[in-house]
Amino acid sequence: MRTVTYRDALREAIREEMQRDERVFIMGEDIAGYGGTYSVTKGLFEEFGEKRVRDTPLAEEIITGAGIGAALNGLRPIVEIMTINFSLLATDQIINSAAKMRYMFGGQPAVPIVFRMTVGGGAQRGAQHSQMLESFYAHIPGLKVAIPSTPYDVKGMLKSAVRDPNPVLFFEHELLYNIKGEIPDEGVEYTVPLDRGEIKREGRHVTIISFSRMVHVALQAAEDLAKEGIEAEVIDLRSVRPIDIDLILDSVKKTNRVVIAEEGWKYYGTGQGLAALIYEHGFDYLDAPIQHVAGADVPMPYSKPLERAAIPKKDDVIKAVKTIVPAALARG
Amino acid sequence: MKTVDMPKMGDTMEEGKILRWIKQEGDTVTKGEPVAEIETDKVNIEIEAFSSGVLRKILVPEGESAPIGASIAYIGAADEPLPGQADGNGSNGKAAKGGSKKEKAAPDSATSAAPVPASSSVAVAPALALSTNGGRVFISPLARRLAEEYNLDYRQVRGSGPNGRIIKLDVEAAVKQLLPVAPAPSAPAFTPEPVLASLDTGEVVEIPLTTMRRTIARRLTQSMQNAPHFYVTSVIDTGKLGELRQQINAYAASDPNPVKVSFNDLIIKAVATALVRFPQVNVSFAEDKLIQKKQVHIGVAVALEQGLIVPVLHNVDRRGVLDIARESRRLAEAARTNKLKAEDLSGGTFTVSNLGMFDVDSFTAVINSPESAILAVGSITPTPAVVDGQIVIRDRMKVTLSSDHRALDGAVAARFLQELKHLLEEPFGLLL
Numbered sequence: 001m002r003t004v005t006y007r008d009a010l011r012e013a014i015r016e017e018m019q020r021d022e023r024v025f026i027m028g029e030d031i032a033g034y035g036g037t038y039s040v041t042k043g044l045f046e047e048f049g050e051k052r053v054r055d056t057p058l059a060e061e062i063i064t065g066a067g068i069g070a071a072l073n074g075l076r077p078i079v080e081i082m083t084i085n086f087s088l089l090a091t092d093q094i095i096n097s098a099a100k101m102r103y104m105f106g107g108q109p110a111v112p113i114v115f116r117m118t119v120g121g122g123a124q125r126g127a128q129h130s131q132m133l134e135s136f137y138a139h140i141p142g143l144k145v146a147i148p149s150t151p152y153d154v155k156g157m158l159k160s161a162v163r164d165p166n167p168v169l170f171f172e173h174e175l176l177y178n179i180k181g182e183i184p185d186e187g188v189e190y191t192v193p194l195d196r197g198e199i200k201r202e203g204r205h206v207t208i209i210s211f212s213r214m215v216h217v218a219l220q221a222a223e224d225l226a227k228e229g230i231e232a233e234v235i236d237l238r239s240v241r242p243i244d245i246d247l248i249l250d251s252v253k254k255t256n257r258v259v260i261a262e263e264g265w266k267y268y269g270t271g272q273g274l275a276a277l278i279y280e281h282g283f284d285y286l287d288a289p290i291q292h293v294a295g296a297d298v299p300m301p302y303s304k305p306l307e308r309a310a311i312p313k314k315d316d317v318i319k320a321v322k323t324i325v326p327a328a329l330a331r332g
Numbered sequence: 333m334k335t336v337d338m339p340k341m342g343d344t345m346e347e348g349k350i351l352r353w354i355k356q357e358g359d360t361v362t363k364g365e366p367v368a369e370i371e372t373d374k375v376n377i378e379i380e381a382f383s384s385g386v387l388r389k390i391l392v393p394e395g396e397s398a399p400i401g402a403s404i405a406y407i408g409a410a411d412e413p414l415p416g417q418a419d420g421n422g423s424n425g426k427a428a429k430g431g432s433k434k435e436k437a438a439p440d441s442a443t444s445a446a447p448v449p450a451s452s453s454v455a456v457a458p459a460l461a462l463s464t465n466g467g468r469v470f471i472s473p474l475a476r477r478l479a480e481e482y483n484l485d486y487r488q489v490r491g492s493g494p495n496g497r498i499i500k501l502d503v504e505a506a507v508k509q510l511l512p513v514a515p516a517p518s519a520p521a522f523t524p525e526p527v528l529a530s531l532d533t534g535e536v537v538e539i540p541l542t543t544m545r546r547t548i549a550r551r552l553t554q555s556m557q558n559a560p561h562f563y564v565t566s567v568i569d570t571g572k573l574g575e576l577r578q579q580i581n582a583y584a585a586s587d588p589n590p591v592k593v594s595f596n597d598l599i600i601k602a603v604a605t606a607l608v609r610f611p612q613v614n615v616s617f618a619e620d621k622l623i624q625k626k627q628v629h630i631g632v633a634v635a636l637e638q639g640l641i642v643p644v645l646h647n648v649d650r651r652g653v654l655d656i657a658r659e660s661r662r663l664a665e666a667a668r669t670n671k672l673k674a675e676d677l678s679g680g681t682f683t684v685s686n687l688g689m690f691d692v693d694s695f696t697a698v699i700n701s702p703e704s705a706i707l708a709v710g711s712i713t714p715t716p717a718v719v720d721g722q723i724v725i726r727d728r729m730k731v732t733l734s735s736d737h738r739a740l741d742g743a744v745a746a747r748f749l750q751e752l753k754h755l756l757e758e759p760f761g762l763l764l
Contacts, residue, residue, distance in 0.1 A: 256474050256500060287474040287500040288493065326492065326501055 002185055007177040009151035010040055012186075013158035014078060018048055021076060024162055027054040027063060028080030028116075037082050038118065038177055064090035064115070068098050068167075071113040076162055081117040084133045084171065098167040099142030110165040114158070119147070120173040120213055120263055122311055127299035130307075132264030134212075135273065137169045138241040144194050145241040147171040149215040151181035153238055156192025164194060173213040173263075197244035199251065203231035205325050206257040208317060209248060209274060211237040214261045221261075221317035229330040232259075232321060240270050248274070249282050256287035259320045263311055266294035288324035293317050333408035334383040338392075340400040341372050348372050349397040350404065355387045361407060368404070386410045471498040478503045482678050483702060485554070507674055509543050544639040555701040559617070559736040563696050566749045570712050570727045573598055573759045584654055593657040596632070596686045599709060599731075601656055601762050602755040603684055604628045604648035610748045614681050616702040617739040631680035631700055632660055634667040641667050642700055644680040653762065688712060694730035704739040707752075708732045 004012070018024045025048075026041060032055040035042035045053040056063045060081055067079040081087045087094065098111050121130030138145045144166055148154040154172065161168040184190055200215060201222050210218040215236045222232040233251055237243060252258055258278060260271040275290045296310035338348050348370040355367045366378035367387060385407040392404040406414060469487055471479070475498045479486040482503070489506045491498035531538040541549070573595065580593050607614045607628045616623040628649040631642040643663035648656060666672045683700040686709040697708040710730040717726040731752070735745045755761060 283473045284477045285474055287472045288497075323494075326499065328492075328501055 001182040003180050003182055004151050005177065006151045006154055006172070006179050006181070007038065007040055009155040009181075009183050010158060010172065011042065011044070012183075013155040013162075014041065015044060015047070016189075017076075017078075017159055017162040018044070018052060021162075022052075023074065024076040024078065025052040025054065025070075026078040026080065027056050027067065029056055029058055029063070029082055031055060031080050036080065038172075038174070040116075040172075040177075041080070060086050060089040061093055064093040065097070067113050067115075068093060068101075068111060071098075071111045071167075072101070072109050076112050078114045078116060078162065081115055083118045083129060083174075085129050085131055087115065087117055088133075094137070094143070094167070094169070095140050099140050102166070103142060111167045112162075112165045114161045114168045114170050116158075116170045116172065118174040119171045120175060121295075121300045121307065122175050122213075124302060124304060124307060125174075125300075126302045130300035132212075132262070132269075132295070134169075134171055134240055135264065135269040138243075138270060138273075140241075142167070143241060144168040144239065145171070146194055146239050147173075147212045148192075148238055149173075149176065149200075149212055149236050151179070152183045153192050153198075153236075155183055156190050157194060157238065159191045160194050163191070168194065171212065175213055179216070192238070194239050195242045195244060197235050197237045197239070197247045199233060199247070200236045201232070201234040203233035204255055205231045205329055206259060206321050207233045207235060207248070207251040207255045208259045208261055208321065209235045209237065210261040211240060211270070212263065214263050214312065217312065217314050218261050218317055221314045221321065224314065224318060225321055230321060230325050237270075237274075243274065243277070245277055245281065248278065249285075252278060252282045253285045256285055257324045258286070259291045259293060259317065259324070261293040261312060261317050261320070263295050265297055266292060267297065269294065291320035291323055293320050333388070333406050333412050333414065334385070335403035336367060336379070336381060336405040336407060338370070338398045338400050338402050338404055339379055341377060347397045347399045350392050350394050351376060352394055353390055354378070355381075357387055357390055359387050361385065361387050381407060383407055388412070389414055469498065470495050472500065475500050475503045478507075482507045482674065483680070488550070509547075542638055544636075544641070548639055551701065552698045555699050559699050559701060559704075560738060561696075561699060561734050562737050562742065562745070563732050563734055564742065564745045564749055565694060565730055565732040566753050567728050567730050568753050568756050569717070570595070570729055570756065573756050574712075574727055576759045576762075580653060584657075587654065589658070591654055591657045591661065593653055594660075595688070595712065596684070596709070597653055597657040597660055598759060598762060599686070599707075599756065600630050600632065600645065600648060600660065600684055601651075601653050602752055602759070603682065603707060604630060604651075605755055605762065606748055606752045607682060608649045609751055610744065612740055612744055613705050613735075613748050615704050615739050616681075617704060617736055618702070622739055625681040627679075627681065629679045629681045631683035631703070632663065633683060633685040633697075634664050636667060641672065641677070642680065642683055643667055643672055643676045644678065646679065682706070684709065688729065694732055696732050697734050699734050699736055701736075704736040705745070705748075706734045708734065 014026060026044065030037055031041040032045040032050065032053050041053065063079055063081065067077040070077045081090065094115065098113060101109050101111055119132050119134060134145060134147055137143055144164065146157045146161055146168055148157045158170060161170050201219055203222065208218045208222065215234065218234045222234050225232050233255055235248060235251055260274055262269065262271045264270065266272065271292050271294055275292060278290060293312045293316045295312060298310060301307050301310055351369045351371050353368050355361050361367055361381045361384060363382060363384045364380050367381050369376060369378050386409065388406040388408050390405050392398045398404050470491060471486055472493065476486065478500060484503060484506055486498055486503065489498050489502050492502050493499040577593055577595065577598060584591050584593060611624055614625045614628060627647055629644050629646045630648045631644045633640060633642050643666065645656060645659050645663065663676060666676060680700065680703060682703055683706040685697045685706060687695055688709055688711040692710050694710040695708050697706045699706050708731065712727050712729045714725050715728040716723050717728065719726065733745050733749050
């Protein structure tokens with residue numbers, strides 16, 4: 001094993017897939033000579049050339065549509081749309097074309113395409129450029145939505161996404177690019193499936209369900225809670241569509257308590273959908289109402305202190321856990 | 333603001349119907365003045381105001397019914413805001429309890445630091461308002477399921493969660509109290525109940541109740557009060573049963589795992605077989621329905637020095653008699669040594685109580701609720717009997733079935749007992 005950043009792990013995955021399969025290519029804004037707005041594609045242009053690492057105009061609908069066309073014709077495009085906020089310009093292509101073609105044409109065409117983009121706030125990008133919006137796409141049948149939180153997962157899941165015959169939305173939290181984590185040595189091939197969550201920390205008193213950057217917040221909260229005798233289990237969803245409900249229910253059966261922690265907005269989002277699933281299938285195992293830690297119900301403020309206040313923190317997760325874990329249990 | 337509540341007029345009354353409002357909204361009422369006429373299951377009666385003021389609002393219109401204790405009107409000062417108006421949430425229905433607590437799940441938009449553009453959160457965030465309801469018991473889904481598994485009446489349990497909600501810990505604590513032993517699987521060691529000192533006043537000795545005695549008192553009172561018992565007795569010839577038992581025991585003595593089969597083990601087996609044939613006896617009465625159990629779990633009353641406990645033999649219909657004998661030996665031993673686990677005490681669908689060893693002819697037993705029947709077994713006694721017109725001495729015993737008449741009727745009980753008698757008098761069938 002070796003320690004790399006999330007960004008490097010991601011770049012390795014793209015490079016290895018491009019080396020493995022010449023149908024794989026990447027396109028997006030400023031990804032070639034400039035190396036990408038977030039430096040993910042740095043060096044790829046030099047290695048693979050302009051045919052497979054393509055700069056595009058600032059026109060998301062066109063990039064997306066061209067990518068879908070390439071996928072329909074047998075290529076394996078990775079389309080970088082910089083941030084999820086800009087993908088809103090391409091929703092018709094993603095939702096009405098990519099997600100539905102295989103279904104509407106009797107299963108004949110596959111649309112093996114990966115749409116990579118950043119999500120989330122916390123870097124003072126203002127209201128229009130700080131959104132999660134993952135639930136937006138998770139709502140749509142025909143799409144897969146991956147949202148990995150660690151270098152290991154981002155590499156393994158991007159490889160699975162490239163090889164998947166379906167359109168995959170691949171969400172990278174901007175603040176995760178520099179985090180470090182262990183991945184297998186170079187040359188050791190591995191993938192991470194797109195339909196499995198993972199228990200990132202085991203515990204028996206409460207299940208904290210999270211994804212993307214909030215997984216790290218949840219893990220820090222669990223660390224603090226452990227000092228007070230509360231053993232929190234932290235589940236990283238890794239994908240929000242399909243959702244690994246079996247993993248969640250097994251954990252709920254063990255802990256009987258659930259806190260959902262997400263950065264995005266509360267209403268009608270991933271957390272609420274998840275809560276409904278747990279109530280539907282796990283009602284008899286719940287000993288307390290599900291607690292939901294989510295982003296403040298406002299457009300993301302630009303001001304640094306206000307932005308900090310709007311994004312859930314470790315203490316918010318700890319408070320939610322303590323609301324439903326009886327003190328007596330922590331002592332026992 | 334005071335409420336006028338539906339009064340309880342007699343033990344059987346559960347709700348009352350408003351026949352007529354004597355006072356109308358806006359009328360002045362004086363304490364003691366009749367405000368409405370109600371009809372109960374027995375009588376029509378006028379109910380009086382317990383406070384003076386203005387009848388501000390009628391919550392239950394004429395012709396409609398309300399459960400006892402429910403608020404049916406408000407009396408207060410003419411200008412006092414009505415409950416529910418005060419906090420801007422509007423009235424939440426006719427049975428609103430005067431002092432009902434309101435808790436709001438406020439949307440996150442209230443976060444003080446964030447400058448909220450008026451359009452964003454207000455439009456999206458529904459203001460959720462919940463209210464606790466007078467007589468309702470709050471219990472978590474998990475705690476409710478556990479209470480059912482333990483046959484625990486959770487209404488007696490004090491909730492330690494938010495809003496007094498009963499949570500898993502509370503149910504487990506209550507179950508521990510009911511058992512002589514703490515069944516916590518994680519902590520097998522148990523703490524014996526502290527020995528409570530008796531108080532000798534000279535005239536009498538006051539003996540404090542153990543939790544076991546308290547439980548017996550509570551549960552059996554409940555059963556006797558709620559379940560209308562009726563009794564059916566049968567005399568059973570045990571001659572062949574005795575012979576069979578001897579044969580079984582002669583065989584079982586040489587078994588690699590030797591065991592001695594008692595009459596009671598054979599009776600348990602026969603009861604299980606009869607229950608399979610009469611599933612209408614294997615039921616629980618659940619107010620609005622009968623719950624028929626597909627499994628046959630038979631409780632066996634075990635007398636202890638400090639009281640009585642009923643461990644349960646599970647799936648008796650699927651066990652052979654040697655297996656039943658071993659399991660009942662294990663349970664009796666566990667009962668005497670305080671080693672019963674929670675699962676040893678849960679899930680019973682029928683109980684057998686045998687006082688045969690104390691030389692009793694017959695007796696009646698109190699049903700172990702929520703089961704619907706219990707069999708009381710007397711001693712086997714050589715008895716002069718008429719067989720084929722001749723008086724002969726036969727071994728006989730009397731058994732009495734107590735049944736819950738809400739769940740089953742005399743004819744069913746009689747037929748069940750007839751089947752049991754046949755099974756015990758021609759006991760070879762028990763082995764098949």
